Amino acid sequence: MTDKTETDFEVIVIGAGVAGIYQIKRLVDLGVSATVLEAAPDLGGTWYNNRYPGARFDSESYTYGYSFSKEVLAEWNWREMFSPQPDNLEYLNFVADKFSLRDHMQFNCRVDAAVFDESANIWRLTVNDGRTLTCSFVVMALGLLSMPTYPKIEGRADFKGQSFHTFDWPHDPPDLSDKRVAIIGTGATAIQVIGEIADKVGDLTVFQRRPNWSAPLNNSKITDSDMARIRARYDEIFETCARTPGGFEHEPDRRGFHEVSREERLSLWDRLYDEPGFGIWLQNFREIFTDDDANAEISDYIADRIRQRVHDPETAETLIPKDHGFGVQRVPLETNYFEAYNRDNVHLVDISKTPLECVTETGLRTTEQDYAFDVIVYATGFDAITGAYDHVDIQGVGGERLRDKWREGPSTFLGVFIHGFPNLLMPNGPQSGSASTNYPRGIEVGVDWVTDFLEHAWANGITRAEATEPAEARWTQHVTDMYSRMLMRKAKSWFTGYNSNVEGHEEGSIRYFVYNGGMPKYVSVINEVAANGYEGLTLSGPGAPGDPSGGAGDRRSAG
Numbered sequence: 001m002t003d004k005t006e007t008d009f010e011v012i013v014i015g016a017g018v019a020g021i022y023q024i025k026r027l028v029d030l031g032v033s034a035t036v037l038e039a040a041p042d043l044g045g046t047w048y049n050n051r052y053p054g055a056r057f058d059s060e061s062y063t064y065g066y067s068f069s070k071e072v073l074a075e076w077n078w079r080e081m082f083s084p085q086p087d088n089l090e091y092l093n094f095v096a097d098k099f100s101l102r103d104h105m106q107f108n109c110r111v112d113a114a115v116f117d118e119s120a121n122i123w124r125l126t127v128n129d130g131r132t133l134t135c136s137f138v139v140m141a142l143g144l145l146s147m148p149t150y151p152k153i154e155g156r157a158d159f160k161g162q163s164f165h166t167f168d169w170p171h172d173p174p175d176l177s178d179k180r181v182a183i184i185g186t187g188a189t190a191i192q193v194i195g196e197i198a199d200k201v202g203d204l205t206v207f208q209r210r211p212n213w214s215a216p217l218n219n220s221k222i223t224d225s226d227m228a229r230i231r232a233r234y235d236e237i238f239e240t241c242a243r244t245p246g247g248f249e250h251e252p253d254r255r256g257f258h259e260v261s262r263e264e265r266l267s268l269w270d271r272l273y274d275e276p277g278f279g280i281w282l283q284n285f286r287e288i289f290t291d292d293d294a295n296a297e298i299s300d301y302i303a304d305r306i307r308q309r310v311h312d313p314e315t316a317e318t319l320i321p322k323d324h325g326f327g328v329q330r331v332p333l334e335t336n337y338f339e340a341y342n343r344d345n346v347h348l349v350d351i352s353k354t355p356l357e358c359v360t361e362t363g364l365r366t367t368e369q370d371y372a373f374d375v376i377v378y379a380t381g382f383d384a385i386t387g388a389y390d391h392v393d394i395q396g397v398g399g400e401r402l403r404d405k406w407r408e409g410p411s412t413f414l415g416v417f418i419h420g421f422p423n424l425l426m427p428n429g430p431q432s433g434s435a436s437t438n439y440p441r442g443i444e445v446g447v448d449w450v451t452d453f454l455e456h457a458w459a460n461g462i463t464r465a466e467a468t469e470p471a472e473a474r475w476t477q478h479v480t481d482m483y484s485r486m487l488m489r490k491a492k493s494w495f496t497g498y499n500s501n502v503e504g505h506e507e508g509s510i511r512y513f514v515y516n517g518g519m520p521k522y523v524s525v526i527n528e529v530a531a532n533g534y535e536g537l538t539l540s541g542p543g544a545p546g547d548p549s550g551g552a553g554d555r556r557s558a559g
């Protein structure tokens with residue numbers, strides 16, 4: 001093993017969202033030569049892009065914020081239980097500015113390719129501005145839901161009105177009052193938009209292919225005195241989040257579903273339905289995720305709540321999912337969603353019965369009729385989890401392309417390392433603990449673990465770190481096996497890699513995207529790997545055990 005090759009940076013972080021911001025903070029604190037490359041014109045990731053009306057957290061705001069800084073916790077005031085997008089973006093800017101993190105970020109820098117140079121153990125990144133930047137380690141802080149997808153439908157470019165994906169909602173928001181608006185999709189995003197704009201637009205037509213289960217958000221304001229109480233509880237809040245499978249304050253009801261009476265189950269559900277946030281999903285009996293009978297009963301309960309809220313029985317039935325049970329995919333939380341359909345200016349078109357044929361110059365055509373619109377909103381989801389990776393030409397050992405390796409679905413070790421792609425780390429990667437949890441709680445775990453690993457590498461003169469093939473195979477099998485116990489495996493959703501708009505992701509193939517064992521288990525597994533000297537990784541370099549060249553080195557000042 002040769003000595004270290006000079007690089008532009010020791011670490012390059014790709015993405016300035018929630019993960020990238022915290023990752024650069026950790027690296028700056030260590031005095032490491034590092035930069036963040038971000039394709040967008042500014043930081044914030046999902047909260048920079050998703051500016052659609054109604055965009056807000058589905059996590060209680062104070063459980064979503066970073067926990068790493070006592071000062072941030074002391075200084076930042078959340079204004080709503082489920083904070084809206086403008087506040088969330090302001091918060092991320094507040095954190096970044098407080099620690100001068102912008103100095104270490106480069107915007108409008110899309111990484112088009114990342115190629116591992118085996119002779120020097122460095123990565124060469126090609127940026128859209130023409131530069132090639134080198135680094136020893138790449139940290140992929142890519143968004144899980146950052147590649148919006150549009151329907152594969154003729155005529156999109158022909159529409160003469162305004163149209164956009166919710167992810168690209170114009171920064172100068174269009175005035176929708178008196179407009180005829182179409183929205184395609186009824187996922188979590190559409191459900192937020194529809195509830196928000198129904199009473200603010202001229203006319204709203206929702207094109208629904210499959211309904212989604214959803215439940216009330218029950219949002220409220222946070223007053224100064226509420227905030228003082230929250231602040232006093234921060235330690236307890238984060239301890240609880242670290243203990244629960246989903247990284248929320250919501251703890252599962254550990255009584256056996258079949259051991260309590262139906263009356264007790266109903267009384268629990270009556271209470272949870274009216275409480276804020278994911279209680280109805282995550283404070284429920286654990287069997288609703290694994291047992292068909294338990295799931296059918298809670299699904300019937302939620303269906304009845306929909307029937308109570310939607311006046312027209314036919315519309316109510318159209319809004320009740322029949323192909324999957326409640327909670328087997330992430331539950332969208334709504335405000336006035338079902339009530340929107342009681343309005344005269346809101347119409348529901350069931351495109352499972354009358355499919356969309358094309359976009360026309362004036363609107364949308366189904367197999368049944370033409371509809372005229374001023375604005376078409378595509379709330380049609382994302383090429384989730386691996387989409388952002390597929391958009392970078394990542395080449396590892398022997399020129400192997402990551403997008404080829406992951407063609408049928410990702411395989412990783414711990415969701416952090418990939419065999420054949422040394423020195424590339426993912427604090428929130430596919431098959432890691434963060435996708436299926438309260439996202440920042442998972443991110444802090446991932447970033448801290450990745451940073452600890454890098455410190456270990458620098459302290460021990462390790463210049464090349466790669467997952468072994470057997471370790472990756474074992475982890476991927478473990479992630480796969482966990483799906484077999486979950487009803488989630490039956491759902492056509494982004495958790496199983498389904499997206500009708502992305503080639504290869506259509507019905508039929510399942511992708512094992514997320515670790516379903518819950519955060520506490522994930523944390524104990526990754527900590528054990530570290531405690532055992534990072535077993536499962538092949539480590540080499542001047543100071544690595546067994547490396548003939550010997551001698552540890554400190555690489556932090558590189559760049």
Ligand code: NAP
Pocket residue numbers: 056057058059145150151152184185186187188189190192207208209210330333351356379380381382494500501
């Ligand atoms: P999504 O859940 O994938 O929903 C996409 C919607 O578009 C579905 O209703 C889908 O119908 C429909 N669709 C897609 N292609 C279509 C086509 N060709 N023709 C007709 N309909 C089509 O995407 P999303 O709503 O953006 O939500 C994704 C995830 O983002 C959520 O699960 C959540 O994790 C996250 N999110 C979080 C929040 C929050 O509160 N913090 C808010 C929004 C989103 P099918 O079901 O039939 O495919």
